[in-house]
Amino acid sequence: MSDAVIIASDLRKQFDNFVAVDGIDFEVRPGESFGFLGPNGAGKTSTMRMIGCVSPITSGSLTVFGLDPNVDGSEIRSRMGVVPQSDQLDPELTVAENLLIYGRYFDISRSECRRRTVELLDFVQLSDRANDQVDPLSGGMKRRLTIARSLINEPELLLLDEPTTGLDPQARHVLWDRLYRLKQRGVTLVLTTHYMDEAEQLCDRLVVMDEGRIAAEGSPRNLIDRYSTREVLELRFAIGENDANAATLEGIGERCELLPDRILIYDDDGEEALGEVHRRGVDPVASLVRRSSLEDVFLRLTGRALVD
Amino acid sequence: MTSRAIALRIVPVELLAARRPQRMVERSVMFYRHAWLILVSGFFEPLLYLLSVQVGFSSLIGEVTYDGVSYDYAEFVAPALMAAAAMNGAIFDATGNVFEKLRHSKLYDTVLATPMTASDVALGEIMGAVTRGSLYSIAFVITMWAMGLVGSPLIVLAVPACVLIGFAFASVGMAFTTYMRSWSDLEYINAVTLPLLLFSATFYPLSAYGGWSWIVYFSPLYHGVVIVRGCNLGVLEWSMLGNMAVLLGLSWVGLRFTARRIDGLLLT
Numbered sequence: 001m002s003d004a005v006i007i008a009s010d011l012r013k014q015f016d017n018f019v020a021v022d023g024i025d026f027e028v029r030p031g032e033s034f035g036f037l038g039p040n041g042a043g044k045t046s047t048m049r050m051i052g053c054v055s056p057i058t059s060g061s062l063t064v065f066g067l068d069p070n071v072d073g074s075e076i077r078s079r080m081g082v083v084p085q086s087d088q089l090d091p092e093l094t095v096a097e098n099l100l101i102y103g104r105y106f107d108i109s110r111s112e113c114r115r116r117t118v119e120l121l122d123f124v125q126l127s128d129r130a131n132d133q134v135d136p137l138s139g140g141m142k143r144r145l146t147i148a149r150s151l152i153n154e155p156e157l158l159l160l161d162e163p164t165t166g167l168d169p170q171a172r173h174v175l176w177d178r179l180y181r182l183k184q185r186g187v188t189l190v191l192t193t194h195y196m197d198e199a200e201q202l203c204d205r206l207v208v209m210d211e212g213r214i215a216a217e218g219s220p221r222n223l224i225d226r227y228s229t230r231e232v233l234e235l236r237f238a239i240g241e242n243d244a245n246a247a248t249l250e251g252i253g254e255r256c257e258l259l260p261d262r263i264l265i266y267d268d269d270g271e272e273a274l275g276e277v278h279r280r281g282v283d284p285v286a287s288l289v290r291r292s293s294l295e296d297v298f299l300r301l302t303g304r305a306l307v308d
Numbered sequence: 309m310t311s312r313a314i315a316l317r318i319v320p321v322e323l324l325a326a327r328r329p330q331r332m333v334e335r336s337v338m339f340y341r342h343a344w345l346i347l348v349s350g351f352f353e354p355l356l357y358l359l360s361v362q363v364g365f366s367s368l369i370g371e372v373t374y375d376g377v378s379y380d381y382a383e384f385v386a387p388a389l390m391a392a393a394a395m396n397g398a399i400f401d402a403t404g405n406v407f408e409k410l411r412h413s414k415l416y417d418t419v420l421a422t423p424m425t426a427s428d429v430a431l432g433e434i435m436g437a438v439t440r441g442s443l444y445s446i447a448f449v450i451t452m453w454a455m456g457l458v459g460s461p462l463i464v465l466a467v468p469a470c471v472l473i474g475f476a477f478a479s480v481g482m483a484f485t486t487y488m489r490s491w492s493d494l495e496y497i498n499a500v501t502l503p504l505l506l507f508s509a510t511f512y513p514l515s516a517y518g519g520w521s522w523i524v525y526f527s528p529l530y531h532g533v534v535i536v537r538g539c540n541l542g543v544l545e546w547s548m549l550g551n552m553a554v555l556l557g558l559s560w561v562g563l564r565f566t567a568r569r570i571d572g573l574l575l576t
């Protein structure tokens with residue numbers, strides 16, 4: 001218990017009258033990769049900032065590496081890497097200089113900073129842009145540079161706030177691979193994401209947050225088993241016919257979710273459910289049977305679809 | 309523990325919380341390496357001041373009586389302009405430039421995610437402004453010498469004196485910047501520096517202000533002018549310790565305020 005990298009209990013964050021994080025408890029163990037999932041405004045970034053020691057906690061308790069962020073913020077920050085939600089690169093410096101000076105903030109020697117800069121630029125495939133200014137880089141390149149920057153101090157703990165938002169699919173897969181390798185080396189990862197596939201790929205354990213609280217906690221597989229059925233039937237109808245059809249579909253499957261553009265029917269046997277739909281004389285424009293995913297857990301727990 | 313407690317009483321807390329302010333200076337050096345034109349442009353303003361003295365004033369006014377002694381007017385006014393240039397440079401650096409990094413590029417948010425502290429940022433940026441300013445001060449002295457405006461070898465002491473002036477104005481300027489909401493707030497700066505320039509015994513001796521001379525004591529620039537002028541005229545007096553104390557006090561208050569404000573603004 002005490003070897004946990006992060007321990008939060010009844011952690012709260014309040015801005016003026018607004019409660020952004022409303023008494024959450026969680027623990028992150030060494031070498032684990034831990035995810036925060038939640039809709040916009042759920043309090044993910046607020047939580048990450050408290051862990052990153054750049055936002056004082058309002059109440060409850062929080063320890064990182066067994067230290068108190070209020071007292072030993074500097075020491076804690078020296079041992080972790082941070083990828084903030086917005087890149088915040090230094091626009092007055094070049095790509096390579098952004099990494100060099102960032103290493104210097106950690107008191108790493110100049111020669112070592114130079115060595116790591118070369119290595120990290122290669123790691124995120126930006127070596128050919130080393131001497132360019134930062135502003136003209138594409139969004140995805142900036143994101144990759146921010147990730148490289150967070151690794152300059154060889155952190156034990158890496159905080160990633162929506163690390164792959166804005167990356168193209170290929171770049172995301174490359175990044176997942178890089179993060180997986182870091183995990184192999186024993187780095188503890190804490191990330192937030194809106195992408196369910198990312199959470200399934202990267203997280204050993206995750207919590208679903210909503211309105212400042214934790215709605216559920218577990219491994220991706222475990223959450224799917226607990227909060228969803230084995231399969232899901234997706235039905236699409238012509239515009240404006242969703243509501244009328246929903247009434248007719250009443251009672252099919254364990255549960256039914258009405259979305260603006262489609263209807264989801266939760267049942268362990270999707271084909272069986274589709275048969276029943278046809279028997280009732282309902283004729284969707286398109287239908288699809290698939291396995292349950294975290295997306296369905298999310299929908300069930302927050303009543304909202306994920307926003308990209 | 310006790311030695312720390314003692315140290316706390318002697319050195320302001322803000323200075324103790326600053327472990328690596330020099331990193332901010334290092335960052336500025338990195339920036340100026342490929343923006344050297346910006347650095348060079350700073351040399352010209354003070355140069356123009358000196359030219360105007362050489363060509364303009366001194367041909368109109370030959371001599372001035374200061375503390376009962378008669379001096380060449382150009383030698384009297386040049387060091388005052390040096391002090392004013394140190395003030396302007398420091399304020400310029402600590403306001404516009406800092407505002408950009410504080411509110412737009414979010415540089416300080418990034419820096420605070422590392423082991424650096426708000427005090428490192430405040431002290432470091434002020435040190436950066438002072439470092440840049442001291443380059444200009446050295447250039448100013450050399451130009452004065454080339455124009456034959458140096459009255460005493462003590463003028464070399466004017467450089468550290470300008471460092472102090474720069475420190476005072478940079479820290480107060482940076483504290484002001486933390487309250488700025490938009491670029492237009494920079495107008496307030498001119499509204500303050502222009503009167504300071506005119507009412508700091510810059511162009512004439514304090515006695516010229518007659519019954520109003522007590523007001524001049526409230527101008528921080530005046531205290532800088534007294535020291536720098538003393539250096540050029542070759543007269544150092546014990547009272548200058550008092551002038552230095554005013555500038556040091558201002559530096560300390562400004563630094564303290566700035567560190568607190570950055571902490572409060574960014575670490576929410």
Ligand SMILES: Nc1ncnc2c1ncn2[C@@H]1O[C@H](COP(=O)(O)OP(=O)(O)OP(=O)(O)O)[C@@H](O)[C@H]1O
Pocket residue numbers: 015018019020038039040041042043044045046047085576
């Ligand atoms: N500095 C602040 N002052 C006031 N309110 C804030 C502040 N920062 C965040 N909030 C509020 O706290 C709530 C949670 O915000 P937070 O950024 O933690 O959400 P999030 O889960 O990261 O959302 P997203 O997915 O959109 O990034 C929001 O309603 C936001 O408006």
Ligand SMILES: [Mg+2]
Pocket residue numbers: 044045046085161
């Ligand atoms: Mg967020």
